[in-house]
Amino acid sequence: MDTTLVRGDITEQAVDAIVNAANSSLMGGGGVDGAIHRRGGPRILEECRALRASSYEKGLPTGQAVATTAGRLPARWVIHTVGPVYARSDDRSHLLASCYAESLRVADELGAKVVAFPAVSAGIYGWPLDDAARIALTTVRGASTSVAEARFVLFGDDAYAAFEKALAGLTA
Numbered sequence: 001m002d003t004t005l006v007r008g009d010i011t012e013q014a015v016d017a018i019v020n021a022a023n024s025s026l027m028g029g030g031g032v033d034g035a036i037h038r039r040g041g042p043r044i045l046e047e048c049r050a051l052r053a054s055s056y057e058k059g060l061p062t063g064q065a066v067a068t069t070a071g072r073l074p075a076r077w078v079i080h081t082v083g084p085v086y087a088r089s090d091d092r093s094h095l096l097a098s099c100y101a102e103s104l105r106v107a108d109e110l111g112a113k114v115v116a117f118p119a120v121s122a123g124i125y126g127w128p129l130d131d132a133a134r135i136a137l138t139t140v141r142g143a144s145t146s147v148a149e150a151r152f153v154l155f156g157d158d159a160y161a162a163f164e165k166a167l168a169g170l171t172a
Helices: 031-040 042-054 093-110 129-141 157-171
Strands: 002-007 017-022 065-069 077-082 114-117 149-154
Touching: 002 129, 002 157, 017 031, 017 093, 031 042, 042 065, 065 093, 077 093, 093 114, 093 129, 129 149, 129 157, 149 157
Parallel strands: 002 149, 017 077, 017 114, 114 149
Antiparallel strands: 065 077
């Protein structure tokens, strides 16, 4: 699988699937989640409501992933995953790794070949960028998947630099 880094807005990516760093309610929020819901339009929220009413009455558990339409986004699907909140006193790195592994599992079920990922949990959930990048890239590059390209779309210069450093460390 090819691993690429892009500095930009994930909602502008013309890919098979965009991964949403969602909250467990699946009802939208701030950051990446809010941007995806706003740009994608009401169809995403409609499908999220249906998921909540059927399979996820208590919300999507941390580390899990589920797909909906992409609405007006230039992608076919949105894969929603709930990242863990960072806590120095509680190692939740397995949950962060699960976000990426489960997103790839869902991508495989959908037949997605190009998947755009944000830096899950590295925003308001407080995960340190260097560690988030290492976990994301290690998990994705070690996955058994039919996805041909994992594209990390990083909004800011700091996130891009952290992922670039982590990727260089994996390929050295």
